[in-house]
Amino acid sequence: MTAAPDGDDxxxxxxxxxxxxxxxxxxxxxxxxxxLRVLLVDRADFPRDKCCGDGIAPHVLDILxxxxxxxVTEGWEPLRQLEIANRHTSVxxxxxxxxxxxxxxxxxxxxxxxxxxxGARVERRRVASIEERDGVVVIDETVRxxxxxxxxxxxxxxxxxxxxxxxxxxxxxxxxxxxxPTPPDLRGLQLIRYGDRRQPAYAWCFDRGDGLANVGxxxxxxxRDAGSLSRRLLLEQLERLIPGSVADGVQWRAHHLPLSGLxxxxxxxxxxxxxxxxxxxxxxxxxxxxxxVLTGVAAGRAAAGAIRxxxxxxxxxTYRRSVQRALAGHLRHTWLASRxxxxxxxxxxxxxxxxxxxxxxxxxxxxxxxxxRITPRLATGLATQLSIARTxxxxxxxxx
Ligand SMILES: Cc1cc2nc3c(=O)[nH]c(=O)nc-3n(C[C@H](O)[C@H](O)[C@H](O)COP(=O)(O)OP(=O)(O)OC[C@H]3O[C@@H](n4cnc5c(N)ncnc54)[C@H](O)[C@@H]3O)c2cc1C
Numbered sequence: 126m127t128a129a130p131d132g133d134d135x136x137x138x139x140x141x142x143x144x145x146x147x148x149x150x151x152x153x154x155x156x157x158x159x160x161l162r163v164l165l166v167d168r169a170d171f172p173r174d175k176c177c178g179d180g181i182a183p184h185v186l187d188i189l190x191x192x193x194x195x196x197v198t199e200g201w202e203p204l205r206q207l208e209i210a211n212r213h214t215s216v217x218x219x220x221x222x223x224x225x226x227x228x229x230x231x232x233x234x235x236x237x238x239x240x241x242x243x244g245a246r247v248e249r250r251r252v253a254s255i256e257e258r259d260g261v262v263v264i265d266e267t268v269r270x271x272x273x274x275x276x277x278x279x280x281x282x283x284x285x286x287x288x289x290x291x292x293x294x295x296x297x298x299x300x301x302x303x304x305x306p307t308p309p310d311l312r313g314l315q316l317i318r319y320g321d322r323r324q325p326a327y328a329w330c331f332d333r334g335d336g337l338a339n340v341g342x343x344x345x346x347x348x349r350d351a352g353s354l355s356r357r358l359l360l361e362q363l364e365r366l367i368p369g370s371v372a373d374g375v376q377w378r379a380h381h382l383p384l385s386g387l388x389x390x391x392x393x394x395x396x397x398x399x400x401x402x403x404x405x406x407x408x409x410x411x412x413x414x415x416x417x418v419l420t421g422v423a424a425g426r427a428a429a430g431a432i433r434x435x436x437x438x439x440x441x442x443t444y445r446r447s448v449q450r451a452l453a454g455h456l457r458h459t460w461l462a463s464r465x466x467x468x469x470x471x472x473x474x475x476x477x478x479x480x481x482x483x484x485x486x487x488x489x490x491x492x493x494x495x496x497x498r499i500t501p502r503l504a505t506g507l508a509t510q511l512s513i514a515r516t517x518x519x520x521x522x523x524x525x
Contacts, residue, residue: 171234393439419452
């Protein structure tokens with residue numbers, strides 16, 4: 126039995142999974158009440174690698190700053206240029222706010238250390254079972270908690286224990302990533318190149334700024350075709366879209382991305398789900414760290430509030446309301462945008478619209494990386510480009 130520090134055999138909060146969502150949950154709880162006894166467990170020792178594009182949106186840093194965490198990007202170069210392309214067109218522009226590309230081996234370990242410094246106990250443990258019993262959550266028959274935050278990623282054990290088989294029915298994508306020496310012409314750049322297979326399908330090359338770039342390719346994975354995407358196919362697509370990016374690659378890893386849908390659900394009760402465990406990855410871009418940190422902090426705060434009131438089981442409902450306030454509108458818009466961008470013509474129109482109007486470019490970035498919505502000017506830009514594409518002359522030539 127892992128006992129809480131003061132000998133009480135029940136922890137206030139146990140967080141399962143110490144990725145960005147889990148560390149953020151521990152930080153959120155301890156920022157709300159530093160006296161809470163918080164246990165953060167992960168099946169891995171940190172630092173550990175995590176298959177990811179390593180792109181850190183500025184919004185992530187805003188949320189971390191709210192819980193007193195700064196300087197997590199120290200030593201890494203901000204990236205300011207983004208290029209988005211498909212086989213018909215492209216747009217390149219300066220980002221309104223810089224992003225960072227930091228290997229998750231570094232970024233996640235930094236967050237775990239911040240959680241530890243804030244007062245969390247960090248332990249290695251692979252969680253296999255969660256059960257609510259007599260007003261307490263029991264983990265693996267040995268650890269007891271008033272509130273549990275499930276932040277154990279795309280194949281979450283905690284999620285399965287609270288929502289059952291529904292967990293397997295969410296839309297998903299599969300993506301592979303590796304590291305290559307940054308090609309000289311792609312230095313200082315985040316490059317996204319859409320392919321022509323099932324959308325969303327794109328390859329990326331994100332310069333880390335230390336001589337290496339994170340490269341990868343991913344695409345939508347229909348439930349009925351779950352086994353259809355081989356490593357070979359993913360690498361072939363990457364090479365096709367960004368020639369020369371595969372041969373010198375190292376540390377290839379592939380992983381699922383649980384894409385968000387039209388609705389998001391969180392059961393009432395003392396078990397909260399955050400990040401990938403909550404099925405929250407942007408269905409257009411595959412961005413998930415922002416949602417992970419946002420929902421992690423919200424889960425930690427909801428847990429702290431419910432414990433303070435002596436009603437740990439109210440945490441689920443409080444947390445659900447807080448995430449809905451923060452994300453419900455945005456999730457509806459990303460769902461719609463992901464449906465529309467299954468058509469290549471819409472992707473082309475979006476790229477052209479953002480090439481014609483800098484503010485549309487910023488709106489698109491905001492939907493892809495933050496909490497943006499389909500703004501009226503983005504909708505107008507899309508409609509204009511789609512109607513131009515339908516005219517007999519095909520398309521116009523206008524410089525960005
Ligand atoms: C190829 C690829 C590229 C991506 N690129 C980007 C990108 O550039 N930017 C971006 O924002 N997002 C990106 N994402 C999405 C992003 O990686 C995830 O959304 C993000 O990692 C979610 O964080 P998390 O903390 O919820 O889960 P994770 O980071 O997956 O952390 C979960 C943790 O739980 C632990 N765990 C799992 N099971 C157990 C268990 N049973 N017991 C104990 N511990 C357990 C794991 O060891 C892990 O440390 C990408 C994803 C993929 C696959």
